[in-house]
């Protein structure tokens with residue numbers, strides 16, 4: 001069963017942690033410059049540290065693995081197998097868990113950290129992933145722009161307050177330099193709702 005866990009799901013053998021950081025007028029940085037260089041993306045955004053190996057068991061309740069999520073989301077690869085997602089004339093296949101206020105959800109323009117999927121992985125994921133088993137929507141999406149990241153947002157130097165552990169920071173916003181990113185976010189547009197599935201026991 002475990003080998004069937006989707007590619008982006010983290011494992012108990014894996015760790016994610018923010019390293020020792022310093023915040024200056026230039027933004028947030030890792031105190032260790034080697035670490036900083038390694039985890040800073042080409043666009044200047046700093047990413048969370050990750051370690052360990054895909055061992056133990058998959059953890060569906062945790063955020064998607066930051067490295068594999070970013071890879072799949074950036075390159076538009078399937079969240080399940082890291083291959084090509086399914087495409088047809090309505091666009092790319094996206095499978096999302098239903099939100100709490102599902103009845104009123106407007107899927108056009110929804111912002112998500114979940115990468116697209118292929119049809120074989122869709123079937124497997126609806127069986128293996130508890131969040132999808134609790135209900136999901138299947139979409140076809142023509143446009144999915146990368147709009148920003150989710151992560152920990154540090155206050156500017158001299159400003160009191162704790163970091164916001166789960167902030168959405170848009171690209172080119174003034175907050176961009178003060179975030180340690182964990183997930184890449186895309187906004188889905190020109191969306192066709194294919195089907196809803198309610199909770200399955």
Ligand SMILES: [Zn+2]
Nearest residue numbers: 078081118121
């Ligand atoms: Zn797949």
